[in-house]
Amino acid sequence: MSHTLPAPASTSVRRARTRTYVMCPPTHFEVAYAINPWMDPSRPVDRHAAHAQWLALHDAYRRLGHRVELMDPVPGLPDMVFAANGAVSAGHRTYGAAFAFPQRQAEAHAHVDFLRSLGRAVARPEHTNEGEGDFLVLADRILAGHGFRTSTTAHAEAAVVLDRPVVSLELVDPRFYHLDVAIGVLDDGRGEAPADIAWFPGAFSAASRELLRALFPGSWECSEAEALTFGLNLVSDGLNVVLPREASQLATAVAERGYRPVPVELGEFVKGGGSVKCCTAELHG
Known part of the structure; x- marks a missing residue:
């Protein structure tokens, strides 16, 4: 059951802020192994459809006025399309990834080389973490997941590297193995409105649920069914919320809170355990 809690008083001042995103074309995308509950190598990926879906997402960002680095x-490395996992950036600082599974570990080096080619200084990690898969950057803090892919020691390391306080949240449902499939950041709090999130309580331990409700009173708590559409794996610029087309209930909810939902179809990528946010890293200013 979903819960509609009071929307923040500032829903009338939603404003977009131009963002810089990093994406990787799905040229080699396939489900060649299983490292999360969504992956089944017996279910083939339609590469033509995957390319069309990825391109539609890319073009949606460009139409909204955002910059996309490729x-x-x-x-x-078939999972490189999930660009969010390769690092996390805040201001001028970037903390690199160290993937939990050997199938993805070489991706970390590709991300470091690419980000350094953009002129960013990248700190290589000593502890296991999967970038923006488990780190969600807000204006004054970073929400950080642990339990499946990222260690709590990486949370402490990220706090030092990124010079931001880190809030540790425990994930307990393996279907929601990354934080970015359990929480969607609707507003990062850099503008006039306070930080705002949508999230699925069942993905978290009791202590983490209590903490999130204290930090984000009035946040949208979505149903299990809606969370299983990967609806929370969204990208927002503070006004426009790009989210999976199947997450119709969430689209209605965010519209009621003053945002503009931008539905896209990314069904081929759900076969790999990801959707909008997984395909999108942000170079947070």
């Missing part, structure tokens, strides 16, 4: 895909 990484070159690397043969043998």
Whole structure:
């Protein structure tokens, strides 16, 4: 059951802020192994459909006025399309990834090389973490997930590297193995409105649920069914919320809170355990 809690008083001042995103074309995308509950190598990816869906997402960002930097895909690394996992950036600082599974570990080096080519200084991690998969950047803090892919020692390391306080949140449902499939940041709090999130309580431990409700009173708590559409794996610029087309209930909810939903179809990528946010890294200013 979903819960409609009081919307923040500032819904009338939603404003978009121009963003810089990093994406990687799905040239080599396939489900060649299973490292999360969504992956089944017996279910083939339609590569033509995947390319069309990815391009529609890319074009949606461009139409909204955002800048998109493109990484070159690397043969043998089918999950590189999930660009959010390769690092996390806040201000001029970037903290690199160290993937939990050997199938993805070489991606970290490709991200470091690419981000350094953009002129960013990247700190290589000593502890296991999967970038923006488990780190969600807000104006004054970073929400950080642990339990499946990212260690709590990486939370402490990220706090030092990124010079931001980190709020640790425990994930307990393996279907929501990354924080960015359990929480969607609707407003990062950099503008006139306070930080605002949508989230699925069932993905978190009791202590983390209590903490999130204290930090974000009035936040949208979505149903399990809506969370399973990957609806929370969204990208927002503070006004426009790009989210999976299947998340119709969430689209209605965010519209009622003053945002503009921008539905897209990314069904092929759900076969790999990701959707909008997984395909999108942000170079947070």
